[in-house]
Amino acid sequence: MGSLRRKLQNREVSIGTWIQIGHPTVAEILGELDFDWIAADCEHTDITIREFGSIVRGLHGRGPVPLVRVGENDTLAIRQALDLGAQGVIVPLVNSAREAERAVAAAKFPPAGVRGFAYTRSNEYGASFDDYAARANDEICVVAMVESRASVSAIDEILAVDGIDGVFIGPYDLSGSYGVPGQVRHDDVVAAQCRVVEACERAGKSAGLHVVSPSRGAVNAALDAGFTFIAVGMDTVFLRSAAVEGLEQVRGMESGFAASEARVGTGAQAGSARHAARLDS
Ligand code: 3PY
Ligand code: MG
Numbered sequence: 544m545g546s547l548r549r550k551l552q553n554r555e556v557s558i559g560t561w562i563q564i565g566h567p568t569v570a571e572i573l574g575e576l577d578f579d580w581i582a583a584d585c586e587h588t589d590i591t592i593r594e595f596g597s598i599v600r601g602l603h604g605r606g607p608v609p610l611v612r613v614g615e616n617d618t619l620a621i622r623q624a625l626d627l628g629a630q631g632v633i634v635p636l637v638n639s640a641r642e643a644e645r646a647v648a649a650a651k652f653p654p655a656g657v658r659g660f661a662y663t664r665s666n667e668y669g670a671s672f673d674d675y676a677a678r679a680n681d682e683i684c685v686v687a688m689v690e691s692r693a694s695v696s697a698i699d700e701i702l703a704v705d706g707i708d709g710v711f712i713g714p715y716d717l718s719g720s721y722g723v724p725g726q727v728r729h730d731d732v733v734a735a736q737c738r739v740v741e742a743c744e745r746a747g748k749s750a751g752l753h754v755v756s757p758s759r760g761a762v763n764a765a766l767d768a769g770f771t772f773i774a775v776g777m778d779t780v781f782l783r784s785a786a787v788e789g790l791e792q793v794r795g796m797e798s799g800f801a802a803s804e805a806r807v808g809t810g811a812q813a814g815s816a817r818h819a820a821r822l823d824s
Contacts, residue, residue: 544681544682545608545630545681545682545683545684546608547579547580547608547630547631547684548631548681548682548683548684548708550579550749550771550772551684551686551708551709551748551749551772552708552747552748552749554743554744554747554748554749554771555771556766556771556773557579557580557771557772557773558578558579558762558773558774558775559578559579559580559581559582559607559608559610559772559773559774559775560573560578560581560582560774560775560776560777560778560781561581561582561583561584561612561753561774561776561777561778562581562582562583562584562590562598562777562778563584563587563588563590563777563778563779564588564590564778564779564782565583565588565589565590565591565594565595565597565598566594566597567597567598567600567601568601569598569601569778570583570597570598570599570600570601570602571601571602571605573607573778574601574602574605574606574607575605576607577606578606578607579606579607579608580607580608580609580610580631581602581607581608581609581610582610582611582612582633582774583595583598583609583610583611583612584612585611585612585613585614585620585624586612586613586614586615586635592620592623592624592627595611595624595627595629596627596628596664599627599628599629599664600628603628608630608631609628609629609630610629610630610631610632610633610684610686611624611629611631611632611633612632612633612634612635612688613632613633613634613635614635615635615636616634616635616636616637616642616645616646616649617649618645618648618649618657621634621646621649621650621658622649622658622659625650625658625665625679625683626661626663626664626665627663627664627665628664628665630682630683630684631683631684631685631686631708632646632649632650632683632684632685632686633686633688633711633751634646634685634686634687634688635688635690635713636688636690636691636694636713636716637687637688637689637694637701637710638691638693638694638697639693639694639697639700639701640697640700640701640703640704642687642701643687643700643701643704643707644704646685646687646707647685647704647705647706647707650683650685650706651679651680651683651706652676652679652680655680655706656680656706658679660672660676665679684708684709685706685707685708686707686708686709686710686711686749686751686772687701687707687709687710687711688710688711688712688713688716689701689710689711689712689713689717689739690712690713690714690715690716690717690720691716691717691720692717692720692721692735693720695717695735695738695739698710698738698739698742699742699745699746702742702743702745702746702748703746707748708748708749709743709748709749709750709751709772710739710743710748710749710750710751711750711751711752711753711772712736712739712750712751712752712753712770714727714732714736714752714753715727717732717735717736718732721735736752736768737768740768740769740770741769743769744769749771749772750769750770750771750772751770751771751772751773751774752765752768752770752772752773752774753773753774753777754773754774754775754776755776755777755780756776756780756784757775757776762775
């Protein structure tokens with residue numbers, strides 16, 4: 544069994560992150576970091592299946608396990624992502640055991656499921672066909688997203704589906720479903736999340752949460768609440784916060800720069816005086 548699937552099944556903590564930018568450079572940069580897994584979000588982004596292939600190639604040979612959140616609970620979307628080398632799928636809006644069974648079936652080769660066999664990137668275009676076919680069902684992780692009142696009501700049945708390794712909370716959709724859109728800290732939404740975590744504890748499966756703005760406090764709160772499959776940040780969030788911080792470091796320097804320029808003179812004369820001063824120092 545793959546190490547991430549084992550962690551999910553043992554409720555061991557894993558820390559991952561999300562990719563929303565469909566370029567391999569992002570995967571190469573984040574892939575060098577010590578994340579346990581990296582999930583590309585193909586639901587709420589413009590990441591195409593081809594771009595997902597580039598992301599998986601960017602992660603290849605690096606540490607984090609490549610996961611995908613498919614656009615919807617669709618057999619072909621799941622098959623194509625796994626064929627490209629995703630080692631697990633996060634499936635949005637799973638509202639019932641039947642829908643969970645559908646997701647698992649798409650992710651597993653027969654007789655456990657309906658995943659089709661072919662020469663694909665995941666089996667090195669056939670070079671490791673037999674080996675991959677023998678181990679894929681055991682290694683591929685399937686995580687169902689719980690993001691509706693219906694899903695919370697059916698949580699025990701969803702978790703009882705063989706092949707569902709854990710669930711991941713979608714707090715925003717959950718808040719919408721409870722009639723308080725965007726209020727992810729609303730009592731009803733928090734109570735729903737607690738219900739899901741308790742069900743995971745009973746079922747011995749993992750509960751996942753996205754800590755969008757990472758901090759030790761926020762991750763500790765998630766761990767204390769019983770979540771073990773934890774995403775921190777996201778490429779877009781990291782990019783923005785680094786840009787904001789970098790800009791904060793230097794904004795305001797222009798006024799000092801303008802003042803020193805005024806003292807030295809203007810134009811080309813000022814530039815050469817400045818360079819000369821720097822060379823002298
Ligand atoms: C949700 O909050 O519903 C999400 O899917 C966030 O990714
Ligand atoms: Mg959602």
